[in-house]
Amino acid sequence: MSGTPLRGKASDGLSRRRFITGTSSIFGAAMLASQASPARAVDGAAIPVLVIGTGYGGSVAALRLAEAGVDVHMLEMGMAWDTPGSDGKIFANTTSPDARSYWLRTKTKQPLSNFLGFPIDRAVPRYTGILDAEEFGGITVYQGRGVGGGSLVNGGMAVTPKRENFAAVLPSVNTGEMYDTYYPRANAGLGVNAIDPAWFETAECYQYARVGRKHAQRSGFPFVFVPDVYDWDYMKREAAGTVPKSALAGEILYGNNYGKKSLQQTYLARAKATGRVTISPLHKVTSVTPAAGGGYTVTVDQINTNGDTVATKTMTADKVFFAAGSVGTSKLLVKLQATGALPHLNGEVGKGWGDNGNVMCGRANHLWDPTGSLQSAIPTAGIDNWAAGGAFAEVAPLPTGIETYASFYLSITKNPHRAQFSWNASAGRAELNWQTAWKQPSIDAAKTIFDKINAKEGTIYRTDLFGVYKIWGDHLTYHPLGGAVLDKATDNYGRLHGHPGLYVIDGALIPGNTSVNPFVTITALAERNIEKIIAADL
Ligand code: FAE
16 A cells, blocks of 8 residues: 555664563463564555554444555554464453453453452553553543454444434434444444354353343343354354353453454454555554645554553554544544644534443342353343333353352443543543442432342342442443544534544444444444445545
8 A cells, every 4th residue: 555654763673672571471472473563564655544443433444445445554552462372362361361451550450340349350460451441530441452442352242222212312313224224234244143042042151141031021121132243153162062162261351262253353354355454553643633735644652562652653644534432532532622733623522421321230149040150251131121211231241160149230221421531731631520420320220120120039239249348330331432422523424523534433423322232333333424435525
């Protein structure tokens, strides 16, 4: 592809030496060589399109632009995640986190922080690992870091929301087009598939979900199966013992070595196969500003696996897509607006951020209701009380390897609170004004389900999973959404107001809630927007 060369201020040799001295010895040479390899240099005068981030929005943009004959370069702050370490695995197991597990932390920050009341976080070497637990004032936001973004770490639950719920979330979007064209296109592109209901009834690893169903139905709640991008036929073979285990070995959160179709296997594989898409991992965008001769100048820090900047580079591009995720895109935009790099962005930038109403809880079952010592890490069902109580509760696994008699749930709720990102100039960072107390409506919505089930079953909430005598996991979200909302900070197709040639194409477009797990909606909306942008702007 043609493009301005990435101009480094430090040598790649320096980055490699620092990498080797700064990395835990548990990794073998193969991983060192791969993860430290310098990004592909981009030669030429100008890059037609730069994409910031390689999650769902960015991958859709890259593929469709490339198919339309446009050269694309993608910049990703995380690692490539394409080479095994000395243990033969690319990704670490949830039960034994190591350096690969967390983004630049020296101690794990597990979503379930306690078990039987005891803290379970442990020391890990500082490294550009796969899961970022990014802490803001009132909330910890979990995000995937690496080529593939959130698809590397998530549960793969691929849910298309009910039509009426989508219409309420994004009223400016033609619902008919979404459900006739873009949701089907997204589901096909992501490789979404459904569990075999007959297998579900007998599989040992879904005992926990069948207990969840029994309790939901005995209290009169609808229990629904949820599609996933995990290959269910592969999981059957895991259960039969004929292939290496992933979901049945407790893999999730820090990556799945087998079975799950992350973006690396779907959109990004197809994008790379066009020959028009290149990716630079360990490259973090810090600035985008209008270039003198037209287009935009993009400033990028190349980092090593200790998080240190080893080179600062500039590139120019005709068009730039912000696909750094809701948090990443919002943080960049509020900074660029406040510092005058993009002075014409409008007053909606940074606003409309929500947590998709995420809240977690566990229930303690009776001894006659074991949930199983073998639990598939991939959830496959939920309790739908959205219309009546504002909550959709995913029946989640607790893959500890022992019988816990616990039922565990991640609820998505109709939480009305919206936070705002802003630039703190003196601290030199973007901040989010979410308040911990804003989770109360989510707890109330989740209680419409679990208070009733507990009353019916004669059971109680677990109080040992998020601290000592703490019922609710109300300190976190897996589903950040908003910050550059469609038809507000951008036009109705993601074009940023004030700066032609800049686009938002990720979860930042969605105003804080989707009523279900978000990545299918992010993908479908990206498919819709990129089709319009290619037709009208390129
Ligand atoms: P995302 O996938 O986050 O990609 C953004 C990319 O940009 C990342 O790779 C970043 O490293 C990169 N980036 C950020 N800042 C920069 C920068 N300055 N320069 C260069 N690169 C940058 O964005 N959703 C579901 O629908 N179903 C699930 O089962 C599910 N489970 C989840 C479980 C966990 C533990 C987590 C954390 C999330 C889960 N999600 C799930 C949420 C889902 O992964 C998330 O909504 C999407 O990944 C968001 O997609 P985006 O394209 O917005």
